[in-house]
Amino acid sequence: MSKLTPEKSIVVLVSGDGSNLQAIIDQISQGKINGKIIAVIANKENAYGLIRAKESNIPAIFIDHKSFTSREDYDAELMNNIDNFSPDLIVLAGFMRILTSEFVEHYHGRMLNIHPSLLPKYKGLDTHQRAIAAGDREHGASVHFVTPELDGGPVVLQSKVPIFEQQDADELAERVKQQERQMYPLVVSWFCAGRLKMANNKAMLDDKVLSEMGYAIG
Template sequence: MQSITQACRDQGWPAEVAAVIANREQASGLEWAAAQGIPTRVVAHRDHADRAAFDAALAREIDGFSPDYVLLAGFMRILTDDFVRHYAGRLVNIHPSLLPLFPGLGTHRQALEAGVRVHGCTVHFVTPVLDHGPMIAQGVVPVREGDTEASLAERVLGIEHVVYPAVASWLAQGRVSLDDGKVAVRGIDDRCFGLAADGARAASHPSGGRA
């Protein structure tokens, strides 16, 4: 959330972060967002009888800001089908694996147990099927000898902070389209980002070049 907000302001996107909404009052991002002058709200799931009631309240709060897109970041709640359909084509999530590998929880443990040599993250549109929505972009990191879940998670987090702001900028610029379950991004030749073994970043740009 912080990376997206800072990139939006620093890079002059034709967009703004309308609000930051959490389901826990203790969410650290709320204090940071408020300090930036961004409206914040809390919709506590414990205050509602079931998931449907919570999702309905959450949707009412979101719709009060009339956003073009809803970006999930660290929101660890399974959303109801009605909520997902309400924001069809506008609800975006980041998942800490190279989907379709390792959906659900414990992705870094799964990657280490599987013995894969690369791991990463996926930004995708949300559908009623958990972690299976149309993919917009992916970020790739190496899995190193001696990696633990913690060390791998830290490396993946680094590439998440590259990929998600990039996707948010494409959305803000109207570059992303979703047609019949397929994603197209205009002006972007490569939607895969990587962190090299020495930590140097390689990322796609609208020109299709790399830096």
């Protein structure tokens, strides 16, 4: 891995298990990402992602969204906590909250999310069951830059999995998660290497504009 660019600092936001967080932690420890996670923040006290952070000696912060009267107030507090660390990159790793436009614009071009569908299909929740119900033959996940439009930012990378007959949503979700744990660290590594950026609401890798479906292998 090239060390030509300075090491990037990363704050990760989680709500649950944090399996993608762990995948990124592992890749950093293996020297595959030129970055360092400087904080993990969760909106749920029992989020296992907080335990993963503590086990890796990463500051773990719980900010209860139920303690705030409005989404704007919560996001303002979240923003204050993030800015205390002055990160280069914000990674949403299963952070189950809709963020205000003010919050998103504050981190313009510096925030990534992973969504369990082949965007622009199936924005929002219950993506696996919706894909099955629609009779789709394939499903997957997308890593994208975050913009004020829900799950609508420019896609960086997608990974596809076939939908088998008689497969239920839980089985499909697990197969998609396996892909997520490979693709999210890769995209984070691109950003930390200075290869990935967002310009004019487009994702760019190595100064080339990516397609609407993101980077394509081959």
